[in-house]
Amino acid sequence: MASRIAKETHAIELAIGKNIGQIFNNIGMICSAFVIAFTRGWIFSFAMLGMFPFMGISGFMFAKIMASGTSSNLRSYAQSAGYAEQALSSIRVVAANGQEKTEIALYNRFLDRVKKNAMAGHIKAAISFAFVWLNMYSGYSYALYIASWFIEK
Numbered sequence: 001m002a003s004r005i006a007k008e009t010h011a012i013e014l015a016i017g018k019n020i021g022q023i024f025n026n027i028g029m030i031c032s033a034f035v036i037a038f039t040r041g042w043i044f045s046f047a048m049l050g051m052f053p054f055m056g057i058s059g060f061m062f063a064k065i066m067a068s069g070t071s072s073n074l075r076s077y078a079q080s081a082g083y084a085e086q087a088l089s090s091i092r093v094v095a096a097n098g099q100e101k102t103e104i105a106l107y108n109r110f111l112d113r114v115k116k117n118a119m120a121g122h123i124k125a126a127i128s129f130a131f132v133w134l135n136m137y138s139g140y141s142y143a144l145y146i147a148s149w150f151i152e153k
Contacts, residue, residue: 047146051139058135062128069121076117080110 037045087094087103094103 044143044146044150048139048143051135051142054135055132055139058128058132062125062132065121065124065128069125072121073114073118076114080107080114083107083110 034045037048084107087107094100
C-alpha cells in the first residue's frame with residue numbers, strides 16, 4: 001500500500017511539475033508581450049485589445065463544445081458496450097432461442113445512435129473551430145486596417 005501511494009504521488013508530481021513550469025513561462029511571456037506592446041505603440045495595442053473578448057469567448061466555446069462532445073460520445077459508447085456485454089453474458093439463452101439476428105439488430109441500433117451522436121458532436125466542434133479562426137482572421141484584418149489608418153494619418 002505504501003509503495004503504491006509513493007508511486008502514484010511521484011506520477012502526480014511529474015505531471016504537475018512540468019505543467020506548473022509551463023504555466024509560469026506562459027504567464028511571463030504574456031506579461032512581457034503586454035509591456036513591450038504598450039511601450040512601443042500604445043494606441044495600436046489598445047485597438048487590438050478590443051479583440052481579446054471575442055477571441056476568449058470563441059476559445060471558451062470551442063473548449064466547452066469539445067468537452068461536452070467527448071463526454072457525450074463516451075456515454076454513448078458505454079451504453080452500446082453495456083448492451084453488448086449483456087448479450088454476450090447471456091449468449092447461451094440467446095443461442096437457445098435463436099435470437100442472434102435480433103440481438104445483432106439491437107446492437108446495430110445502439111451503434112447507429114453512437115454514430116449520430118458522434119457526427120453531431122463533430123459538426124458542432126467544426127463550427128466552433130471555424131468561429132475561432134474567424135475571430136483570428138478578423139483580428140488580423142482589423143490590425144491591418146488600424147495600421148493603414150495610422151500610416152494615413
